[in-house]
Amino acid sequence: MRAGCVGLVMLYHATFLSVYLHPELIPRNFVFPYQVGASLLLVISAYFACVTIGRGTLLRYWWGRIARLLPPFLAAVVVIYLGIRLLPIEGWFAPTGSDLAANLFMLWNWRPSEYFYIDGSHWTVPLQLMGFSAAAMLYASRYGHGRRILLVLWVAVLVPAAQWPLRVTQPPEWYRTVVDGIGMHRWHLFVVGVAIWLWSTKRIGTPHFALMLSACMLGQALHNYAETPEGLVADWGSTVAVCVGMIVVALTARGPDWNRVIPQWARRPIQWFAGISYGVFLMHQTLGYVVSRLLQDLGVGPTLQTAAFLVNGVLLGWALTKLVERPAHRMLMTTYDRYISRRAA
Numbered sequence: 001m002r003a004g005c006v007g008l009v010m011l012y013h014a015t016f017l018s019v020y021l022h023p024e025l026i027p028r029n030f031v032f033p034y035q036v037g038a039s040l041l042l043v044i045s046a047y048f049a050c051v052t053i054g055r056g057t058l059l060r061y062w063w064g065r066i067a068r069l070l071p072p073f074l075a076a077v078v079v080i081y082l083g084i085r086l087l088p089i090e091g092w093f094a095p096t097g098s099d100l101a102a103n104l105f106m107l108w109n110w111r112p113s114e115y116f117y118i119d120g121s122h123w124t125v126p127l128q129l130m131g132f133s134a135a136a137m138l139y140a141s142r143y144g145h146g147r148r149i150l151l152v153l154w155v156a157v158l159v160p161a162a163q164w165p166l167r168v169t170q171p172p173e174w175y176r177t178v179v180d181g182i183g184m185h186r187w188h189l190f191v192v193g194v195a196i197w198l199w200s201t202k203r204i205g206t207p208h209f210a211l212m213l214s215a216c217m218l219g220q221a222l223h224n225y226a227e228t229p230e231g232l233v234a235d236w237g238s239t240v241a242v243c244v245g246m247i248v249v250a251l252t253a254r255g256p257d258w259n260r261v262i263p264q265w266a267r268r269p270i271q272w273f274a275g276i277s278y279g280v281f282l283m284h285q286t287l288g289y290v291v292s293r294l295l296q297d298l299g300v301g302p303t304l305q306t307a308a309f310l311v312n313g314v315l316l317g318w319a320l321t322k323l324v325e326r327p328a329h330r331m332l333m334t335t336y337d338r339y340i341s342r343r344a345a
Helices: 002-021 037-052 058-086 097-104 120-140 148-167 173-181 184-200 206-223 236-254 264-275 277-283 285-297 302-344
Strands: 225-228 231-234
Touching (some): 002 120, 037 120, 037 184, 058 097, 058 120, 058 302, 120 277, 148 206, 173 184, 184 206, 184 236, 206 225, 206 236, 285 302
């Protein structure tokens, strides 16, 4: 599922958003116009947080998530910044040192009008960091267990839905900064991931899960309304795609092992791609646009541009995983374990 979601993210960026953001690029022969993959990745992250949070100490769990997410993100920001500076394209965003610092500190969600993305895919990173931190704090309290967690989940779904009319009617800037900064309009994605885990482990019944899933689908529908000069416009294609994806993730978690249906020859490639998927997610978008534009200037057509976009993303993601993500994670976890051992001694 993770591998498939990252693939959908890449298709969306390569075939639709590339031309939307840079109209001088040749229209693609195949277009996938739905924002679905990144949202489902947050659902899957929340599900696996529930699966792993009880393994080992709570502090080690939290530190492991930080050690996995943060080093490759910081490295990706620097590499993409250098790539844009070394391969500038006239008329395109040319980040400055201030932009680099703002991206390293993940300031875009708080003030998107002042701090611009070096790579738009990175919007999920602070939400995951906040989500894993919130999961650790909840698990350490009485509200992360038993029936109380259900109350927390319902509040996390219903409060953003209740404030939605204010969010889309030009609220005060301080309000928008807080609400968007903490990702309130995407809380339902984490909620549905936790709900799927509860349902798959039979901690809640099917009627309760169906009701909570429906509420999360409503949250996704509200999120996909955009304010335009003509009024609010809904992206129903993306909404339906994400809602269908939620059901697929739920059935995958509750159902039998997919090894029964995945051919033997496909397992290792899928596992390999899933293993580098975070690096691919971080590296593919902005530099993929640069590669597409440089190839177009050489006379390359849209199909080969799309292929080059995908291949470039996989290669850069593999390099980031091999050179940064895995070594940094091993080093940080080893350092943590040694520190804990010395304290215990």
